[in-house]
Amino acid sequence: MKRGDTLSGEALTQWPIVAVSSGVLSLQHLMADGRKSIAALYMQGDIIDLRGIANRNRCNLISLGNSEVCRLSPDIFERVASSNPNAQNSIWSNLRQQTFRAIDHSVDMSKKQALEKLASFIIECNYRETSTASGSVVTKIPVRRVDLAEYIGVQPETVSRCFKNLKDRGVLAFKNLSVVTIHDVALLQKIANGEK
Template identity: 30%
Template sequence: MPRSEPGSTPSSATAPVSAGIGTRECLHCTVRHLAVCSALSCDEVQALEQITTSLPVPMGATLARTGEPRTHVFTVTEGALRLVRTLADGRRQVNGFVLPGDYVGLSGSDQHRYDIEAIAESRVCRVPAVQMRDLRQRYPHLERKLLQRACQELDAAHDNALALARLQPPERLADFLLRLAAREALQGQVGNRVALPMGRGDIADHLGLTMETVSRTFTKLRQQGLIALPHLNVVEILDFAGLQKLANDDLR
């Protein structure tokens, strides 16, 4: 069984751990098909489960800080995290958002390169980095899955860099919403509603815009009939083709 540790509400890398999850729960995890552990057979999952700790991460808590030793890797099973770096001039850069099924720990560095913060009530599966490395050597198909994930993250980083190079905020926001919609489709979400666990300020710091610009751009997309805003944290995409055209026009 995964280890269980006592703890209190985290404000740094140390966070409380609930009772461990069992192999049956691992096999029936709703995001297992998105996670790297999907590469493992039922029997092999038991080996992973032996070194895994289920860890609740309260909203606002910091799972790890920039520069701290990278002693663990994580898979998000609930909620959402953000990867944040503070620049030399004090500005905040949100490098990305970590959603259920995402793996945190694909890095050649021995230290964390970003602050990892919870932007919603979250839960992660935590595995010691050394033991994960041993497991990768034991199961080459897990290593291949991690390589595939690394390639996907590299592609996503290139796409995001291209989006940031665009001059018009509507193009950036349209691209961002479409990427979230594609992710929800992978999770099996049906319909045209996209959840936004991140706030407008996080979106602004991720897209290189001001919060006021992001708010105005949401309003503009709504006025154009591309989206509806039934709730602050929900976007309803009314015109996928129109949103895709907006996001891709500058690539032609």
């Protein structure tokens, strides 16, 4: 899938289970008045089970860059899960992690200020994909600033200001637009938890 490619409607009804092999997909929720929001982000290794979603609300899965997915029919998915204990454990573990991320994101959206939301997102990225370089932590930010802004509920300019704030405070440095080096993980965690 390329950036902007969408799975929706009939495609999700027929193949409602999607495994993300690479890249990032967003679950975009469409409101009746035309407003939209990124309700969830799915990254490599995530399994997305949207059975019954067509009856609940209007949503689309949208690729936020080059992504590879594996779409499964419910019958095949259930057969694999029931016949393979390792697959079943992996599926349940993945769904638990998604539940925890959804809870954290709900708190971020309802209670946190912009800087705290961004810090929380960076920590989540750090948790999902980490490599260490000379005592610092290198973390990939897998989405564009405009998508990140929509996901955390702020304007793109606010995301840029918050990144600059973290850079100026020595919390992180940019290797490029999509990779940051976190110099002070503890301080980033404190900021995410509301300490200025």
